[in-house]
Amino acid sequence: MKNQNLLIAIAISIAIAGCSSRFAYYNDPYKPPTASSKPAPKRASFDIEDDRGEKDVLVLLALSGGGSRAAYFSGAVMLRLQTVFPDLDLLQEVDVISAVSGGSLPAAYYAISRDPSVRLRGAPPPALRKHPNLRYDAATRSLSSSGALTQAKWDALRGDFTDPHDQRQFERLMTQQGVKSNRIWDAPTVQHLMGRNYVRRWIGNWFWPDNILLYWLTAYDRSDIMAQTFADNLYDVRYSGGDLTFGDINPERPYLILNATNATEAVDENDPKFGSVFTFTDEDFRERANSDIGSYSIARGVTTSSAFPVVLNYMTLGNHREDPNNLEHRKRYLHLFDGGNADNLGLTSLKRIMLDTQMHDPNRYRKIVVILVDAFVRSKGVDRDQADGRCPLFCYLLDMNAVDAVDSLLEVNRENVLQDFRGRMNVDKDCEKGNLPEAICRHIDAGKIADEVELKTFFYHVKFDDSQHKERIDKIPTHFRMTHDRDGQSNAVHLDAAAKELINEQNECLNRIRRIVNKEETAAEARSDVRYCTWSDPGTPPIPNHRAGPHP
Numbered sequence: 097m098k099n100q101n102l103l104i105a106i107a108i109s110i111a112i113a114g115c116s117s118r119f120a121y122y123n124d125p126y127k128p129p130t131a132s133s134k135p136a137p138k139r140a141s142f143d144i145e146d147d148r149g150e151k152d153v154l155v156l157l158a159l160s161g162g163g164s165r166a167a168y169f170s171g172a173v174m175l176r177l178q179t180v181f182p183d184l185d186l187l188q189e190v191d192v193i194s195a196v197s198g199g200s201l202p203a204a205y206y207a208i209s210r211d212p213s214v215r216l217r218g219a220p221p222p223a224l225r226k227h228p229n230l231r232y233d234a235a236t237r238s239l240s241s242s243g244a245l246t247q248a249k250w251d252a253l254r255g256d257f258t259d260p261h262d263q264r265q266f267e268r269l270m271t272q273q274g275v276k277s278n279r280i281w282d283a284p285t286v287q288h289l290m291g292r293n294y295v296r297r298w299i300g301n302w303f304w305p306d307n308i309l310l311y312w313l314t315a316y317d318r319s320d321i322m323a324q325t326f327a328d329n330l331y332d333v334r335y336s337g338g339d340l341t342f343g344d345i346n347p348e349r350p351y352l353i354l355n356a357t358n359a360t361e362a363v364d365e366n367d368p369k370f371g372s373v374f375t376f377t378d379e380d381f382r383e384r385a386n387s388d389i390g391s392y393s394i395a396r397g398v399t400t401s402s403a404f405p406v407v408l409n410y411m412t413l414g415n416h417r418e419d420p421n422n423l424e425h426r427k428r429y430l431h432l433f434d435g436g437n438a439d440n441l442g443l444t445s446l447k448r449i450m451l452d453t454q455m456h457d458p459n460r461y462r463k464i465v466v467i468l469v470d471a472f473v474r475s476k477g478v479d480r481d482q483a484d485g486r487c488p489l490f491c492y493l494l495d496m497n498a499v500d501a502v503d504s505l506l507e508v509n510r511e512n513v514l515q516d517f518r519g520r521m522n523v524d525k526d527c528e529k530g531n532l533p534e535a536i537c538r539h540i541d542a543g544k545i546a547d548e549v550e551l552k553t554f555f556y557h558v559k560f561d562d563s564q565h566k567e568r569i570d571k572i573p574t575h576f577r578m579t580h581d582r583d584g585q586s587n588a589v590h591l592d593a594a595a596k597e598l599i600n601e602q603n604e605c606l607n608r609i610r611r612i613v614n615k616e617e618t619a620a621e622a623r624s625d626v627r628y629c630t631w632s633d634p635g636t637p638p639i640p641n642h643r644a645g646p647h648p
Contacts, residue, residue: 139207152460153613157350158466159194160198168291168591176600193353200435213233220266239265276333294326294577296577319408326398353375357436376389404433412431463553468517470558569594603631
């Protein structure tokens with residue numbers, strides 16, 4: 097009997113090993129919609145519709161990398177943007193979120209989640225206040241739903257509104273009832289999820305019997321296990337389990353761009369360049385892999401954006417493009433890893449949007465607002481008073497000195513990316529790297545478009561350097577777990593304090609954005625060439641713009 101069981105186990109192992117290439121990738125070939133099929137709505141795309149906030153203001157949000165430090169801080173800033181002004185939800189004005197590595201966690205979670213309530217300007221009509229499935233909180237002016245309404249009842253109640261803003265808010269609430277995800281976006285939930293120890297959960301998942309078998313006998317690797325860890329904790333339908341895809345993004349959310357780095361050898365000119373930005377968007381999936389972004393797991397996109405070398409493996413996509421030079425019809429692949437190596441700020445993809453010729457109809461956008469949430473801290477190296485340079489437990493498994501080496505290189509790359517948004521945009525540089533599509537690089541007026549974009553862009557840089565909590569925050573390492581300070585207090589406390597300190601009503605950068613959105617800019621502001629803004633505490637001198645004098 098024992099020999100029979102052994103033979104069965106060997107047969108299963110051989111069968112799995114024979115299918116190893118199948119476990120290397122999970123993306124499906126692209127199938128064009130037919131006359132009878134309805135194209136899936138795409139919120140992971142560069143093709144933007146003006147369906148959020150003020151129509152003639154393009155608001156772009158970039159969330160940087162930085163492990164759980166970036167994930168928690170980005171989530172905290174997003175929550176503050178919702179409530180910093182009593183009469184304006186700035187997060188609702190955001191049209192596109194471009195995120196990298198740690199910043200991709202809250203970005204993707206916001207994309208798939210739903211709002212438990214919406215904020216109104218005034219009291220709702222009497223019919224809504226009396227409705228058994230609706231609840232209005234006068235103190236917060238928030239309207240919530242305790243159950244789905246039929247389309248007929250929805251239409252009838254919608255017609256009772258006289259304020260267009262409140263009517264749109266009611267529509268947002270009702271539209272989200274049909275979202276596949278049952279995960280909620282609110283402060284307690286976001287703080288809890290962004291502060292979880294994902295390293296511990298990931299290592300625990302290594303020891304599931306099926307993961308052990310797949311890991312050693314197939315192409316299934318550490319990144320695949322991390323992707324399932326993220327899916328189970330963040331990006332699935334709670335309780336029932338099904339993993340969420342890019343096609344499941346809430347249509348009331350901003351367009352989502354998750355950024356990774358291409359690590360595939362470029363054999364010919366049609367291949368994406370090694371080290372270039374690869375985005376989890378409809379455009380890059382179709383053009384570079386002839387693949388369908390709508391059916392691809394969001395958790396895998398987040399993991400790829402966060403696949404830091406040494407800790408995680410490459411994430412692999414099947415390349416389904418037809419290659420006339422591939423006479424043997426061998427299977428091709430795309431190998432990707434952490435987006436921070438190409439651009440740890442997420443700004444390059446926003447540049448791709450800003451330089452898109454379709455965006456530059458003079459009547460389309462009066463102003464472009466870019467908000468960068470930057471969780472960067474300078475690498476300090478190993479404590480000079482510490483004899484053993486290894487961190488507890490994890491550094492006994494992997495040589496984390498490589499992380500410090502990579503971080504030092506990323507600092508230089510970060511400054512180069514920031515320079516484009518502080519001063520003149522450099523189109524040629526990103527074209528050489530393969531970060532921008534040919535339609536932009538070969539456009540005869542690319543330089544002129546860059547000049548026009550610069551004139552109407554307002555760039556707000558949220559960074560730890562402006563916080564009184566900088567000294568404590570600088571000690572938070574780049575891990576996917578929330579660490580504690582030397583006093584045993586969770587570092588989430590310091591990140592929350594920094595978000596509250598920086599995102600408040602006295603912040604003149606935010607007030608300038610508020611005036612832009614509300615069409616309240618002064619004539620002098622509209623004419624000003626000052627476009628780089630940072631926040632300093634009242635009483636400290638303003639940080640000067642290197643190019644145009646003091647910031648607003």
